[in-house]
Structures are given as structure tokens and as C-alpha cells.
Amino acid sequence: MSAATLLQTSLSDLSLTRRGKVRDVYAVDDDRLLIVATDRISAFDCVLPTPIARKGEVLxxxxxxxxxxxxxxxANHLLTSDVSQMPENIQRHSEVLARRSMLVRRADVFPVECVDRGYLVGSGWKDYLKTGEVCGHKLPENLQESAELPEPLFTPSTKAEEGHDENISEAQVRDIIGADATAQLRDTSLRLYSEARNYARERGIIIADTKFEFGLDKNGELVLVDEVLTPDSSRFWPADQYQPGRSQPSFDKQFVRDYLETLDWDKKPPAPAIPPEVAQATTERYVEAYKLLAGREL
Structure with missing residues (x-):
């Protein structure tokens, strides 16, 4: 592992509240959290031992x-991503935290993930092949893999700390969080996806699908939390290479998944290491996605 990569943090004067597949989350005070994006990468619900250089920076x-x-x-939960503007006990760790950390407002996070799909791929494609539906949405017959859907779909899922998230219907979400909150999450996530998708298309990227998470702040107002429209939470395809009826080239971690599919691995921990050339190619894809979308170098 090079000095430029970070697999795990250990900030002795902050309380670690959660270590996710990619992010380490620390309590700052009663109102704020520190979210650190490491260079860990997960695939098939397993964290790989190989870091992806610059990944946390891109996210x-x-x-x-x-x-x-x-x-x-x-509204969203971000207060600042500039470590020099964070509390002193965070600034002391600036060498580790710079360019990969967000100071955020705490929120009461909804226990569902808001997945929005514009194309038939991934678990949506698998569900369609079995049932002709995706999360309760009946789709036309004879659609191809990676086909553009007639309109974007709200296809929520459960949030799993370990193992697979499960696709659920909008009706099931209503049973979990109520009808009003479900309608608000659906409408807000679809608007976010539609605006981002239209912007990205002009920049040469198709956002095939993405995942949003929401919470309520201390005033009960809806806020967008976690990460937003990154190569970890989305499928990014180069628009000039799009061709339905097949798996698409991508700017996301599908490249790693495709490599792992060539191995004799049962997709259970421990996950295998990936070769340096696969890790480097993944870094290049993530950085290129940022450059195309943001219109500037990282």
C-alpha cells in the first residue's frame, strides 16, 4: 500500500461511531459528525484488501x-470539506484527513435507500428477468439489458449494515416510514436524479442509476446525507460507447466486479486482493468521472 492510500483511520481523540464499507464516521459533538472517505473498495458486499488510490478524494x-x-x-448535511475550517481536534489530523473528510450536521436517517433507475441494469435487470417487474413496477416485455427505461423509476431498497440490500416496493416503504415521508423521498430523489442525469448527459456521462439517502435534521426538515452521485453510489457509463443489449463500459467500480467474476471466489469473506494494474485502472476511471462531471482537474 502506497503512502497515498488510506484503508482505515484511527483518531484517538474522537469517538468512532461507525466503520462502514468505505467510510469511518466519528462523533464531533451533539450536532455534528466527521465522515472520512477511505480508499477501501467493496464488491459483492465484501471489503477488498487492496486500496484504490485517490478514491476517498474523488468521493x-x-x-x-x-x-x-x-x-x-x-438541503444537505454538509457543513464543510475544508479541514482548516473544522474544529481544532480534527485539524490536528489534517495530514490524514485532508481532501477526504466532511464535517456534517447530524440527522435522523431514514432506514431505506432511495434508488432511482433510468436504465435496466444490475439487480433491476435480474428482477426483470425473473418477474417482468422492478420493485413493483411492471415493465414492457422484451427489454434488453441496459435498455433505457420509458421513465426514471423510484426503486427503493432496505439498508443492510452487512450483506445485501434488498429491493422493496414503494408500498413496503410506506409501511416502514409512512405515506407522507415516502412520497417526499420519492419525489425528491427522482428530481435529484433527473437533474443530475440531464447535466451529466451533456458532459458525456450516462447516469444509469444512483442511490440517495435522506434524513431529518433537528428541526424536522428533510436533508440529503451521506455521499451523492459518486462512482460508488451510481453507475456511470461513457455516453459515446452506450449500446443496449450488453454490459456497459463504466467509470465506476463495475470494472473491479468484472475482474472478480473471472476468479474462482465464492463471493464470501475474505475477499481476494486485486492486481496493481486493476487498482490503477480503477483510480483512473474515478478521476476521469470527476473531471468530466465537475469540468476541472481534481
Missing amino acids: TALSQFWFDKLGHVV
């Missing part, structure tokens, strides 16, 4: 870009 910068760009749609 943080791209989330900041989208929080700024889509702030007119819904």
Missing part, C-alpha cells in the same frame, strides 16, 4: 460538487 470532491449543484432541490 468527497464529487459529493461536494453535487451538494453545491443540487442545493436548490433539497
Whole structure:
């Protein structure tokens, strides 16, 4: 592992509240959290032992870009991603935290993930092949893999700390969080996806699908949380290479998944290491996605 990569943090003067597949989350005070995007990468619900250089940097910068760009749609939890503007006990760790950290407002996060799909791929494609439906949405017959859907779909899922998230219907979401909250999450996430998708298309990227998470702040207002429209939470395809009826080239971690599919691995921990050339190619895809979407170098 090079000095430029980070697999795990250990900040002795902050309380670690959660270590996710990619992010380490620390309590700052009663109102704020510190979210650190490491260079860990997961596939098939397993964290790989190989770090992806600059990954945490891309996830943080791209989330900041989208929080700024889509702030007119819904408020978000980001306070700053500039470590020099964070409390002193965080600044002491600036060498580790710079360019990969967000100071955010706490929120009461909804226990569902808002997945929005514009194309038939991934678990949606698998569900369609079995049932002709995706999360309760009946689709036309004889659609191809990666086909563009007639209109974007709200296809929520459960949130699993470990193992697979499960696709659920909108009716099931209503049973979990109520009808009003479900309608608000559906309408807000679809608007976010539609605006981002239209913007990205002009930049040469198809956002095939993405995942949003929402919460309520201490005033009960809806806020967008976690990461937003990154190569980890979305499928990014180069528009000039799009061809339905097959798996698409991508700017996301599908490249790693495709490599792992060539191995004799049962998709259970421990996950295998990936070769340096696969890790490097993944870094290049993530950085290129940022450059195309943000219109500037990272």
C-alpha cells in the first residue's frame, strides 16, 4: 500500500461511531459528525484488501460538487470539506484527513435507500428477468439489458449494515416510514436524479442509476446525507460507447466486479486482493468521472 492510500483511520481523540464499507464516521459533538472517505473498495458486499488510490478524494470532491449543484432541490448535511475550517481536534489530523473528510450536521436517517433507475441494469435487470417487474413496477416485455427505461423509476431498497440490500416496493416503504415521508423521498430523489442525469448527459456521462439517502435534521426538515452521485453510489457509463443489449463500459467500480467474476471466489469473506494494474485502472476511471462531471482537474 502506497503512502497515498488510506484503508482505515484511527483518531484517538474522537469517538468512532461507525466503520462502514468505505467510510469511518466519528462523533464531533451533539450536532455534528466527521465522515472520512477511505480508499477501501467493496464488491459483492465484501471489503477488498487492496486500496484504490485517490478514491476517498474523488468521493468527497464529487459529493461536494453535487451538494453545491443540487442545493436548490433539497438541503444537505454538509457543513464543510475544508479541514482548516473544522474544529481544532480534527485539524490536528489534517495530514490524514485532508481532501477526504466532511464535517456534517447530524440527522435522523431514514432506514431505506432511495434508488432511482433510468436504465435496466444490475439487480433491476435480474428482477426483470425473473418477474417482468422492478420493485413493483411492471415493465414492457422484451427489454434488453441496459435498455433505457420509458421513465426514471423510484426503486427503493432496505439498508443492510452487512450483506445485501434488498429491493422493496414503494408500498413496503410506506409501511416502514409512512405515506407522507415516502412520497417526499420519492419525489425528491427522482428530481435529484433527473437533474443530475440531464447535466451529466451533456458532459458525456450516462447516469444509469444512483442511490440517495435522506434524513431529518433537528428541526424536522428533510436533508440529503451521506455521499451523492459518486462512482460508488451510481453507475456511470461513457455516453459515446452506450449500446443496449450488453454490459456497459463504466467509470465506476463495475470494472473491479468484472475482474472478480473471472476468479474462482465464492463471493464470501475474505475477499481476494486485486492486481496493481486493476487498482490503477480503477483510480483512473474515478478521476476521469470527476473531471468530466465537475469540468476541472481534481
